[in-house]
Amino acid sequence: xxxxxxxxxxxxxxLQVWRDPRSLAIALLMPLMQMTxxxxxxxxxxxxxxxxxxxxxxxxxxxELVERFTASDWFRISAKLSDEPAVRDxxxxxxxxxxxxxxxxxxxxxxxxxxxxxxxxxxxxxVNTTNIATGYAQGIVGMVTADFESQWAASxxxxxxxxxxxxxxxxxxxxxxxxxxxxxxxxxxxxVLGLVGAQLTSLTVSREWERxxxxxxxxTPVTALEVMVGKLIPYFAIGLFDxxxxxxxxxxxFEVPFRGSLLTLTVxxxxxxxVVLGIGxxxxxxxxxxxxxxxxxxxxxxxxxxxxxGFTFPIDQMPRAIQAVTLVIHARYYITILRSIFLKxxxxxxxxxxxxxxxxxxxxxxxxxxxxxxxxxx
Amino acid sequence: MFxxxxxxxxxxxxxxxxxxxxxxxxxxxxxxxxxxxxxAATFTVYHVATVVLDLDHSQASRELISHFIxxxxxxxxxxxxxxxxxxxxxxxxxxxxxxxxxxxxxxDLGNGxxxxxxxxxxxxxxxxxxxxxxxxxxIVAQFQADQVAKAWxxxxxxxxxxxxxxxxxxxxxxxxxxxxxxxxxxVIGTLTLxxxxxxxxxxVVREREAxxxxxxxxxxxxxxxxxxxxxxxxxxxxxxxVVLVTTFGVLWFGIPFVGNPLVMLLGASLYLLAALGLGLxxxxxxxxxxxxFALSFFLVNPFFILSGFAxxxxxxxxxxxxxxxxxxxxxxxVVIRSVFLKGDxxxxxxxxxxxxxLLGAGMLTVSVLRFRKSLD
Numbered sequence: 001x002x003x004x005x006x007x008x009x010x011x012x013x014x015l016q017v018w019r020d021p022r023s024l025a026i027a028l029l030m031p032l033m034q035m036t037x038x039x040x041x042x043x044x045x046x047x048x049x050x051x052x053x054x055x056x057x058x059x060x061x062x063x064e065l066v067e068r069f070t071a072s073d074w075f076r077i078s079a080k081l082s083d084e085p086a087v088r089d090x091x092x093x094x095x096x097x098x099x100x101x102x103x104x105x106x107x108x109x110x111x112x113x114x115x116x117x118x119x120x121x122x123x124x125x126x127v128n129t130t131n132i133a134t135g136y137a138q139g140i141v142g143m144v145t146a147d148f149e150s151q152w153a154a155s156x157x158x159x160x161x162x163x164x165x166x167x168x169x170x171x172x173x174x175x176x177x178x179x180x181x182x183x184x185x186x187x188x189x190x191x192v193l194g195l196v197g198a199q200l201t202s203l204t205v206s207r208e209w210e211r212x213x214x215x216x217x218x219x220t221p222v223t224a225l226e227v228m229v230g231k232l233i234p235y236f237a238i239g240l241f242d243x244x245x246x247x248x249x250x251x252x253x254f255e256v257p258f259r260g261s262l263l264t265l266t267v268x269x270x271x272x273x274x275v276v277l278g279i280g281x282x283x284x285x286x287x288x289x290x291x292x293x294x295x296x297x298x299x300x301x302x303x304x305x306x307x308x309x310g311f312t313f314p315i316d317q318m319p320r321a322i323q324a325v326t327l328v329i330h331a332r333y334y335i336t337i338l339r340s341i342f343l344k345x346x347x348x349x350x351x352x353x354x355x356x357x358x359x360x361x362x363x364x365x366x367x368x369x370x371x372x373x374x375x376x377x378x
Numbered sequence: 379m380f381x382x383x384x385x386x387x388x389x390x391x392x393x394x395x396x397x398x399x400x401x402x403x404x405x406x407x408x409x410x411x412x413x414x415x416x417x418a419a420t421f422t423v424y425h426v427a428t429v430v431l432d433l434d435h436s437q438a439s440r441e442l443i444s445h446f447i448x449x450x451x452x453x454x455x456x457x458x459x460x461x462x463x464x465x466x467x468x469x470x471x472x473x474x475x476x477x478x479x480x481x482x483x484x485x486d487l488g489n490g491x492x493x494x495x496x497x498x499x500x501x502x503x504x505x506x507x508x509x510x511x512x513x514x515x516x517i518v519a520q521f522q523a524d525q526v527a528k529a530w531x532x533x534x535x536x537x538x539x540x541x542x543x544x545x546x547x548x549x550x551x552x553x554x555x556x557x558x559x560x561x562x563x564x565v566i567g568t569l570t571l572x573x574x575x576x577x578x579x580x581x582v583v584r585e586r587e588a589x590x591x592x593x594x595x596x597x598x599x600x601x602x603x604x605x606x607x608x609x610x611x612x613x614x615x616x617x618x619x620v621v622l623v624t625t626f627g628v629l630w631f632g633i634p635f636v637g638n639p640l641v642m643l644l645g646a647s648l649y650l651l652a653a654l655g656l657g658l659x660x661x662x663x664x665x666x667x668x669x670x671f672a673l674s675f676f677l678v679n680p681f682f683i684l685s686g687f688a689x690x691x692x693x694x695x696x697x698x699x700x701x702x703x704x705x706x707x708x709x710x711x712v713v714i715r716s717v718f719l720k721g722d723x724x725x726x727x728x729x730x731x732x733x734x735x736l737l738g739a740g741m742l743t744v745s746v747l748r749f750r751k752s753l754d
Contacts, residue, residue: 020666020668020669022664022665022666022669023666023668023669023672026669026672026673026676027672030672030675030676033676033680034676034679034680037680037683037684037698037701038679038680038683038684040694040695040697040698041680041683041684041689041694041695041698041701042683042689043689043693043694049692050692092720092722092726093726127421127422127557127559127560128421128505128557128560128688128690129690131421131422131509132508132509132512135508135509135512138512138516139515142519171496171497171498171499172498172499172500172501172507172511173468173498173499173500173501174500174501174502175501175502175504175507176501179504180504180505182502182504183501183502183503183504183505191679195675195679196675199671199672199675202671203667203668203671207667207668210587210588210667211587289397290580290584290667290668290671291576291577291580291584291667292397292399292400292403294576294580294667294670294671294674295403295573295576295577296403296407297671298572298576298674298675298678299403299407299411299572300407302572302675302678302679302682303411303415303565303568303569303572303682304411304414306679306682306683307415307418307419308414308415308418312419312688312689313418313419313420313421313688314423314503314505314506316425316427317420317422317423317424317425317506318417318418318420319417321417322414322417322418325414325418326418339502340471343502344469344502350469350470
């Protein structure tokens with residue numbers, strides 16, 4: 001590799017970036033916009049789910065039960081219904097996503113047999129919300145049961161039971177408040193970097209082809225490796241700037257606890273940026289039309305990075321075959337790394353496996369890209 | 379007019395045919411993504427790797443652990459002997475949940491005291507942790523109930539050992555609580571959006587960069603016809619995408635399609651109109667393909683993530699909820715999910731259909747107006 005030629009390529013590419021201020025502005029503004037939109041928009045904390053109440057009994061006990069639902073932080077009572085057709089209508093119109101029905105003989109059955117049923121119906125189109133909301137509903141009913149139990153025992157003059165109570169002490173590590181933001185924001189950083197990076201380099205070679213400047217480039221004495229390294233240098237700088245910005249936003253604006261070391265963060269982030277840019281470059285070398293390259297880059301990055309990286313859906317719950325597919329998703333490793341550094345304070349030694357995976361990734365991509373670039377016009 | 383439009387359309391399709399990889403690029407990644415994402419997208423927590431530290435070694439503690447094992451959701455990956463080992467397992471990510479039963483658990487339980495049970499969860503993934511904790515409390519409640527039932531001597535004659543208000547749950551529209559039924563319609567909408575927007579955004583810029591835009595401008599074709607000629611092929615491609623992926627979803631994943639295909643077609647058409655309008659608008663802002671590309675990246679991702687695809691819109695801050703009002707994906711997801719699972723018709727879905735129609739009309743108008751300026 002000749003440093004003079006390398007410098008010439010890097011300088012030319014930098015000039016090209018500089019002379020297209022719109023693209024540069026997008027490259028610098030995109031992280032800002034995406035971090036804000038996604039940082040605020042992506043949340044799995046479901047609060048105040050709309051609930052309809054269909055109290056057929058309207059007794060003191062049933063009102064007590066309804067009161068429990070009203071008082072809860074998790075639910076918001078959007079309507080009180082009075083007949084069966086109204087229930088169906090409310091669900092179909094989407095007024096509420098769940099309906100709690102207290103049957104007509106609720107308190108009588110409770111007094112006579114000790115057990116009574118409350119019925120909940122959920123619009124299960126959104127499965128995750130349904131699952132979590134059902135959990136909360138179960139919690140509320142559990143509390144009600146405990147209340148009724150002690151009332152009943154007192155009214156029957158029973159002594160306290162001789163069985164002890166298992167006192168469940170749940171302790172949550174690393175993300176003590178179970179704040180979904182702490183889980184999601186590091187993922188957002190990886191997603192944004194993955195997208196910006198691929199977008200930066202995926203047209204860099206196909207552009208030369210379409211504009212006819214490839215012939216000029218070929219007629220110069222530069223080698224394939226020099227073209228690759230030279231072209232990547234300015235984008236690497238932009239990528240690192242974007243990365244710094246995203247990480248600072250995560251730590252200072254969204255206040256994700258940062259427990260790791262800056263050194264670990266820098267090394268891994270530089271590595272990931274390199275991989276992302278390399279993938280874009282590889283696409284650009286392989287596909288000569290800009291339209292084609294951009295489509296491949298979009299398809300290869302957006303959905304896989306979002307859905308297969310563990311950003312939204314936990315990888316260990318996927319079917320085995322799909323887990324194998326996720327091994328080739330680069331963001332998967334960086335997301336693991338970021339979450340560990342931020343929340344667990346992991347060190348380089350703890351993260352050997354994902355770091356090695358990224359290194360391997362970078363080497364393979366670099367090798368493929370260098371091999372794919374021919375100084376021929378055919 | 380039709381003749382000129384026809385010529386323009388022929389030219390566009392010719393261009394598409396000349397690139398033999400184009401069709402391949404349009405169809406194959408789409409299908410692969412539907413398959414992979416269809417399997418990958420799930421919030422269900424099937425199993426949580428668990429480490430157990432039993433310092434009590436009593437019958438009660440063993441019984442409690444077997445309650446955990448019996449659910450099948452808590453595979454025991456390690457039986458620890460010390461606290462340090464538990465910490466190491468959770469730190470390294472080997473286990474997500476730790477159950478620690480302290481010495482004296484059985485004694486306290488027998489004496490009618492409070493017997494503490496320590497359960498530690500790795501909260502890195504808050505959603506999984508939340509769901510896992512839900513399972514844990516259900517298991518503990520069950521264990522408790524079993525202990526109470528055992529403690530009541532039959533001879534005591536008490537009719538009611540404990541009061542129970544039980545919750546009977548009935549999920550509608552998706553009785554098996556299948557995640558896939560929820561996510562695949564979302565995948566259909568997003569993949570179509572990505573494809574249509576990127577194709578359209580490039581359409582005009584490419585002509586400009588290649589220098590062929592001037593040739594078109596000197597031909598007698600009118601602007602309106604030019605835009606129609608540019609959008610009709612992509613509209614057809616988009617429609618093809620929707621049909622292909624929907625058929626695939628129904629046949630491969632067995633998602634029920636309860637509704638009327640015509641409602642779906644109407645929804646898809648309006649949605650594509652909005653997507654085309656968006657793509658065209660982008661192409662009036664971009665001078666080069668690089669810019670068009672960056673802009674489509676810029677917009678598609680937030681539209682995708684803020685559509686209610688996986689993250690409920692109701693959980694977003696109010697300002698972002700307003701932002702989703704201009705997001706065509708949001709409306710299309712409502713339409714497509716309702717048609718698939720609930721069988722809703724135009725009567726229920728008209729607000730969403732109208733919103734997409736308005737968005738489409740608005741964006742197409744803006745892009746036609748902007749074209750005038752950018753072409754002159």
